[in-house]
Amino acid sequence: MHHYDEPVYLISIVSKILDIHPQTLRQYERENLITPSRSNGRIRLYSQRDIDKIKLILRLTRELGVNLAGVDIILRMKETVDKMEKEIAELRQEVEAAKNARSVSRDKALVTKNSLYEMIIFEGD
DSSP: OOOTTTTOOOOOHHHHHOOOHHHHHHHHTTTSOOOOOOOOOOEEOOOEEEEEEEEHHHIIIIIIIHHHHHHHHHHHHHHHHHHHHHHHHHHHHHHHHHHTTTTTOOOOEEESSTTTTTTEEEEOO
16 A cells, blocks of 8 residues: 555556546646656656545536636635645644643733723733
8 A cells, every 4th residue: 555645656557447547647747736756767757645635637628618727726726725624734733732731832822801902912022
């Protein structure tokens, strides 16, 4: 079993798996929608992550009629949302850890009052 990000599939294999022409994969690469790894001999090698991304591109273009420029925008937005979700998860862990410890470090302390305009922010030393 290969790691999800391990580049192991040749372009011919990926084109057979996804039932698309190798030129389509090359076009996606030219459009910077995918970036397969390269072997020392400059042979394109795709990971399972690449294949899943290509499946998403195909679904957007075939089923939803999105052009490649639109696909590029969608992929960038998805990447941004994924990063934000990861950051939110990390912040939630920090908050949960602080709750469990029943304390918050001085540089992150925040006290609020009933009014939206009254708050005290403690700055670090």
